[in-house]
Amino acid sequence: MFTLSAEGQELVKKELTRYETPYSAIIPALYRVQKENGWVPEDAVLHLSQLMNLPASHINEVLHFYTMFNKKPVGKLHIQVCTNVSCAMNGGRELADALCKRFNVKYDEVSADRKITISRVECLGSCDTAPMMQVNDRYLENLTPELAIKKITEMGG
Amino acid sequence: MQQTKLLSEHYDKPEFQNLDGYKKHGGYAVLAKALKMDPKAIIEEVKASGLRGRGGAGFPTGTKWSFLPANGEPRYLLCNADEGEPGTFKDRLMMERAPHQLIEGMIISAFAIGSKKSYIYIRGEYDYSIACVRKAIDEAYKAGLLGKNILGSGFDHDMDVYAGAGAYICGEETGMISSIEGLKGQPKLKPPFPAVQGYLRKPTIVNNVETLAAVKYIIRDGAAAYRKYGTEKSPGTKLFSVSGNVTKPGNIEVPLGISLKDMIEMCGGLKPGRKLKAVIPGGSSAPVLTADEAMKATMDYECLAQMGSMLGSGAVIIIDDSNSMVDLLDVIMHFYHHESCGQCTPCREGTGWLSKIVHRILKGDGEPKDIDLIKKVSEQMMGKTICALSDAAAMPAISFVTKFRGEFEQHLQKARTTSGGVAHA
Ligand SMILES: Cc1cc2nc3c(=O)[nH]c(=O)nc-3n(C[C@H](O)[C@H](O)[C@H](O)COP(=O)(O)O)c2cc1C
Numbered sequence: 391m392f393t394l395s396a397e398g399q400e401l402v403k404k405e406l407t408r409y410e411t412p413y414s415a416i417i418p419a420l421y422r423v424q425k426e427n428g429w430v431p432e433d434a435v436l437h438l439s440q441l442m443n444l445p446a447s448h449i450n451e452v453l454h455f456y457t458m459f460n461k462k463p464v465g466k467l468h469i470q471v472c473t474n475v476s477c478a479m480n481g482g483r484e485l486a487d488a489l490c491k492r493f494n495v496k497y498d499e500v501s502a503d504r505k506i507t508i509s510r511v512e513c514l515g516s517c518d519t520a521p522m523m524q525v526n527d528r529y530l531e532n533l534t535p536e537l538a539i540k541k542i543t544e545m546g547g
Numbered sequence: 548m549q550q551t552k553l554l555s556e557h558y559d560k561p562e563f564q565n566l567d568g569y570k571k572h573g574g575y576a577v578l579a580k581a582l583k584m585d586p587k588a589i590i591e592e593v594k595a596s597g598l599r600g601r602g603g604a605g606f607p608t609g610t611k612w613s614f615l616p617a618n619g620e621p622r623y624l625l626c627n628a629d630e631g632e633p634g635t636f637k638d639r640l641m642m643e644r645a646p647h648q649l650i651e652g653m654i655i656s657a658f659a660i661g662s663k664k665s666y667i668y669i670r671g672e673y674d675y676s677i678a679c680v681r682k683a684i685d686e687a688y689k690a691g692l693l694g695k696n697i698l699g700s701g702f703d704h705d706m707d708v709y710a711g712a713g714a715y716i717c718g719e720e721t722g723m724i725s726s727i728e729g730l731k732g733q734p735k736l737k738p739p740f741p742a743v744q745g746y747l748r749k750p751t752i753v754n755n756v757e758t759l760a761a762v763k764y765i766i767r768d769g770a771a772a773y774r775k776y777g778t779e780k781s782p783g784t785k786l787f788s789v790s791g792n793v794t795k796p797g798n799i800e801v802p803l804g805i806s807l808k809d810m811i812e813m814c815g816g817l818k819p820g821r822k823l824k825a826v827i828p829g830g831s832s833a834p835v836l837t838a839d840e841a842m843k844a845t846m847d848y849e850c851l852a853q854m855g856s857m858l859g860s861g862a863v864i865i866i867d868d869s870n871s872m873v874d875l876l877d878v879i880m881h882f883y884h885h886e887s888c889g890q891c892t893p894c895r896e897g898t899g900w901l902s903k904i905v906h907r908i909l910k911g912d913g914e915p916k917d918i919d920l921i922k923k924v925s926e927q928m929m930g931k932t933i934c935a936l937s938d939a940a941a942m943p944a945i946s947f948v949t950k951f952r953g954e955f956e957q958h959l960q961k962a963r964t965t966s967g968g969v970a971h972a
């Protein structure tokens with residue numbers, strides 16, 4: 391079964407008393423799992439349920455409501471290309487397609503070398519730098535396919 | 548035309564991010580002033596300023612605050628920094644360039660409404676904004692600007708950041724409340740309104756980042772000075788996020804009421820050889836304007852409402868003649884379908900149908916009755932649901948197919964000719 395590191399468990403316990411209700415600690419706890427594991431495996435829910443003394447069914451509901459929690463493995467670089475209006479108008483969809491082709495991977499799947507997952511996402515609040523994408527925590531802006539490929543390669547993709 | 552930088556005056560200075568730099572430019576002096584005022588007088592000043600919520604609905608802020616019950620029950624202040632409305636990127640700028648401006652505005656607002664605890668709910672993707680605001684809150688605590696007995700006033704206030712995890716619907720105020728409560732981020736039926744029963748069923752005020760930051764300037768300069776900007780019904784300045792087909796997209800701060808034409812020029816105008824086709828004036832939920840309408844529009848709540856659209860979050864998407872309106876509506880409908888939380892049948896099913904119908908028209912598989920079907924489905928989605936997402940999907944759909952009907956018909960025409968004169972489903 392997946393378990394958090396000792397440090398991770400400590401953090402989750404602190405979060406339990408940080409807010410007015412312990413339930414508010416679920417999102418921070420899921421973030422912690424994802425940070426340690428790259429994605430949130432099903433058995434992490436049981437682990438958190440025991441650790442936090444909250445119903446597993448509830449934690450599971452929260453997990454599945456939010457798109458930022460990966461419910462299956464992703465590559466080391468999670469590349470999320472915005473394809474909402476302003477980005478679509480400026481080549482965001484073509485950018486996403488070009489990246490899939492270059493890195494030989496289908497949307498939302500992990501590349502053979504485990505390095506890359508490419509997803510299409512909704513507006514990331516950086517429409518003035520369209521087209522843009524988020525790679526893990528980082529925003530990369532004003533892209534062309536060539537520039538995006540160069541940056542991904544620099545990041546180890 | 549020049550920008551009018553009231554809130555954004557110092558955004559270009561990196562030092563404005565930190566407490567020391569912020570203080571150099573008068574930071575927290577307004578808080579000191581406010582803490583000596585009668586809280587009721589602050590609410591009156593905000594009411595007199597005519598400030599309207601900058602998050603989308605444009606509701607008068609002072610009026611919202613006065614809906615709080617008068618008893619001493621605990622109450623919460625929640626800052627809405629979920630910024631998910633497609634086209635909007637102003638709150639991010641404010642949190643990254645001036646986190647203390649938001650915090651100062653929030654403490655003043657909290658003092659006015661008698662709240663001892665506030666949260667800033669920031670969308671999870673905004674990693675850098677979250678880091679900037681967290682750091683600024685730490686600085687404020689260390690300097691005695693948060694916590695017990697702020698600046699010796701006897702007023703206590705705690706503030707924290709809560710990071711969302713990817714859901715547009717958590718920008719809707721009751722969805723946001725559910726999310727902070729540790730539930731699925733689903734909206735709740737109103738009434739009761741949050742001011743009466745919000746976070747943990749306690750009285751709660753939800754305001755947008757820009758609204759709370761503006762409060763600082765209203766208290767600094769007074770309501771009358773604030774009203775010198777803007778129009779009678781839309782006082783003050785506003786940050787607009789301008790994107791799409793302009794040569795210099797970005798955030799600009801201008802008085803409400805300037806012409807959309809001037810705004811486009813301030814953002815570098817269109818690309819050479821291109822013609823304006825349409826403008827979405829207030830985020831993707833706002834009904835689209837034709838080029839003719841756009842040339843007559845002024846950017847204030849009343850003019851856009853009168854044109855059947857809305858100012859919304861101030862996200863202005865400029866669309867030139869290189870775009871297909873069918874294609875753009877397809878993108879927008881896909882978004883609402885993806886983001887519907889699924890609680891209400893008209894929204895869950897309606898957004899699904901709209902997305903499907905528009906997509907088949909785009910792909911050349913539409914049927915002649917589809918345009919009217921889009922209207923019919925949209926009409927059935929309005930005013931029937933727990934929150935306004937359903938309307939927010941229906942309104943742009945109706946506006947696109949009504950104002951650009953010709954383009955939709957052309958797609959259907961193409962479908963008929965390419966399939967040997969027989970429309971196929
Ligand atoms: C579907 C939906 C999404 C919304 N998203 C946001 C948002 O991202 N940010 C925001 O400030 N308000 C958003 N709102 C509006 C909020 O419900 C609320 O009216 C606002 O935060 C109140 O603050 P204000 O009065 O300062 O504008 C949204 C509303 C709806 C119906």
Ligand code: SF4
Nearest residue numbers: 888890891894932934
């Ligand atoms: S209108 Fe849509 S998004 Fe809003 S509560 Fe109902 S189903 Fe959810």
Ligand code: FES
Nearest residue numbers: 472477514516517
């Ligand atoms: S549309 Fe791509 S960041 Fe907003």
